[in-house]
Amino acid sequence: MMNSPSRKPSAEPAIGLDSFWMPFTANRQFKGRPRMLQSAEGMFYTDTEGRQVLDGTAGLWCCNAGHGRREIAEAVSRQICQMDFAPTFQMGHPLPFELAERLVDIAPPGLNRVFFTNSGSEAVDTALKIALAYHRARGEGSRRLLIGRELAYHGVGFGGISVGGIANNRRAYTTLPNVDHLPHTLDIERNAFTRGLPVDGVEQADHLERLINLHGAENIAAVIVEPLSGSAGVILPPVGYLQRLREITRRHGIVLIFDEVITGFGRVGAPFAAQRWEVVPDMLTAAKGLTNGAVPMGAVLLHSALQDALMSGPEQQIEFFHGYTYSGHPVAAAAALATLEIYRSEQLLTRAAELEEHWQTLLHSLAGLPNVVDIRNTGLVGAVHLASRENSPGSRGYEVFERCFREGLLVRCTGDIIALSPPLIIEPSHMDRIIDTLGSVIQRTP
Numbered sequence: 001m002m003n004s005p006s007r008k009p010s011a012e013p014a015i016g017l018d019s020f021w022m023p024f025t026a027n028r029q030f031k032g033r034p035r036m037l038q039s040a041e042g043m044f045y046t047d048t049e050g051r052q053v054l055d056g057t058a059g060l061w062c063c064n065a066g067h068g069r070r071e072i073a074e075a076v077s078r079q080i081c082q083m084d085f086a087p088t089f090q091m092g093h094p095l096p097f098e099l100a101e102r103l104v105d106i107a108p109p110g111l112n113r114v115f116f117t118n119s120g121s122e123a124v125d126t127a128l129k130i131a132l133a134y135h136r137a138r139g140e141g142s143r144r145l146l147i148g149r150e151l152a153y154h155g156v157g158f159g160g161i162s163v164g165g166i167a168n169n170r171r172a173y174t175t176l177p178n179v180d181h182l183p184h185t186l187d188i189e190r191n192a193f194t195r196g197l198p199v200d201g202v203e204q205a206d207h208l209e210r211l212i213n214l215h216g217a218e219n220i221a222a223v224i225v226e227p228l229s230g231s232a233g234v235i236l237p238p239v240g241y242l243q244r245l246r247e248i249t250r251r252h253g254i255v256l257i258f259d260e261v262i263t264g265f266g267r268v269g270a271p272f273a274a275q276r277w278e279v280v281p282d283m284l285t286a287a288k289g290l291t292n293g294a295v296p297m298g299a300v301l302l303h304s305a306l307q308d309a310l311m312s313g314p315e316q317q318i319e320f321f322h323g324y325t326y327s328g329h330p331v332a333a334a335a336a337l338a339t340l341e342i343y344r345s346e347q348l349l350t351r352a353a354e355l356e357e358h359w360q361t362l363l364h365s366l367a368g369l370p371n372v373v374d375i376r377n378t379g380l381v382g383a384v385h386l387a388s389r390e391n392s393p394g395s396r397g398y399e400v401f402e403r404c405f406r407e408g409l410l411v412r413c414t415g416d417i418i419a420l421s422p423p424l425i426i427e428p429s430h431m432d433r434i435i436d437t438l439g440s441v442i443q444r445t446p
C-alpha cells in the first residue's frame with residue numbers, strides 16, 4: 001500500500017512493484033509514481049490514498065453498468081459454488097447455451113450463432129479463422145486475404161495485430177502474410193469539431209474497390225473494421241461509410257466483420273453499433289461490456305450460414321478445429337447473464353442515445369481551450385484532440401491524463417488525444433464534473 005499524508009501509515013509492508021510487468025505501460029515511469037486503484041462503486045474508483053476518482057472511461061471501456069454491481073457478484077459467487085468449471089469440448093453445461101440465446105435476442109438481425117472466447121483479441125482471431133474456414137469449405141479456398149484498416153486496434157493476437165493498423169503494436173513482431181489495409185477516416189482538416197458523425201469522408205470506403213482491383217475479389221476473405229476506432233483516439237465513421245463497406249463486400253462475396261469490442265453493449269446508444277448505424281455485418285466481435293468487465297469473456301456473433309458451410313462432413317466430424325479451454329466458462333457466463341439482465345432492466349443499452357445530446361453539448365464547450373484542435377463524439381464516447389508539442393508527441397496528453405487523475409478524474413490518453421467513455425449509468429452531474437475537471441486541467445497544461 002502507498003503511504004500518503006492524508007492516510008495513516010499502514011502496518012502492512014510495502015508491496016514490491018518490480019515483478020508485475022504491466023501491459024501497455026511505461027513501467028519505469030509508472031513505478032516511479034504509481035496510480036493505484038483499490039475499490040470501486042457506481043461511477044467512482046477509490047485509490048489507495050483514499051481519493052475518489054470519477055471513472056470517465058468505464059475502466060477500459062468495459063464497466064458499462066458502473067462498478068460494484070451486486071447482482072453480478074452474487075451470480076458469480078453462486079456459480080463458483082455450484083460448478084466452478086466444466087468443459088465445453090464435446091461436453092456441455094446450460095449457461096453458455098442460455099447466454100448465446102440472450103445475445104442473439106439483442107443482436108442485429110441474422111446474427112444467430114455465438115462462439116465464446118475469453119477476450120476481444122481472441123474473438124478477433126476467432127472471427128478471422130471462421131472467415132477463412134468458411135470460404136475454404138465452400139470451395140473458395142483462394143480467398144485468403146484479410147483486409148483491416150490503418151490505425152485499427154483489434155487486440156494483440158497475431159491475427160489482430162496483422163489486420164490492425166497501429167505501427168507500435170506491429171513493428172517489433174511479425175505479421176500474417178496476405179493482409180492489406182484500408183485508409184483510416186480521421187480527417188481533422190475537413191471535419192474538426194463536427195458534432196456526431198463526420199459528414200465528409202464516405203469516399204474512403206471506395207478504397208476497398210481499389211484493393212479488390214489490386215488483389216482480385218476471388219482472393220479476399222474478409223474485411224474487418226471497428227465501427228468506430230476507440231484505441232486510436234476515437235475515429236468516427238463518416239456518414240454512409242459503413243453502409244458503403246457493406247454494399248461493396250456483399251457485391252464481392254467478402255465477409256464483413258465489425259469489431260464491436262468497445263462499441264457493443266450500449267456504448268453508442270443501441271445494443272451494437274450495427275443497429276445504431278443500421279448496417280449488419282456477417283460477424284461481430286464482442287468482449288468488455290459483455291460481463292461488465294467483471295470476468296474476462298469475449299464472443300463472436302455470426303450468421304448461421306457461416307457455421308452451416310462447415311457442416312457438410314459426416315455428423316461425427318468436428319466442423320471447426322478451434323476453441324479455448326475456457327470458451328463458455330460457467331463463471332464468465334454467469335457474470336454475462338447477470339450483466340445482460342442489468343442492461344435490460346435499467347434500459348442501459350439505449351441510454352447513451354438519450355444522454356448523447358447533453359454529453360455532446362458539454363464536450364464541445366471545451367472547444368477554444370488552449371491546444372484543442374478537435375473534439376469528437378457519438379453516443380457516450382468523446383475525444384478531445386490536443387495539438388502535440390514539438391519534438392515530444394504524447395507528452396501533453398500524458399500530462400493531462402496524470403493531472404486529471406491527481407484531481408479525481410480517470411480519462412484515457414492515446415498520444416495527445418484524451419478519450420472518454422464513462423459508464424452508461426452516468427448522471428448529468430457526473431458529466432459536469434468530467435468537463436469541469438478536464439477543462440480546468442487542459443487550461444493549466446501548456
Ligand code: PXG
Nearest residue numbers: 119120121153154155230231259261262412
Ligand atoms: N478489438 C477492439 C476494437 C478493442 O478495442 C480489442 C479488440 C482487444 O480486446 P482484449 O480483450 O483482448 O484487450 C480491443 C481492446 C483504449 C483501450 O484505451 C482499448 C482496448 C484495450 C485497452 C485499452 O482505448 N481495446
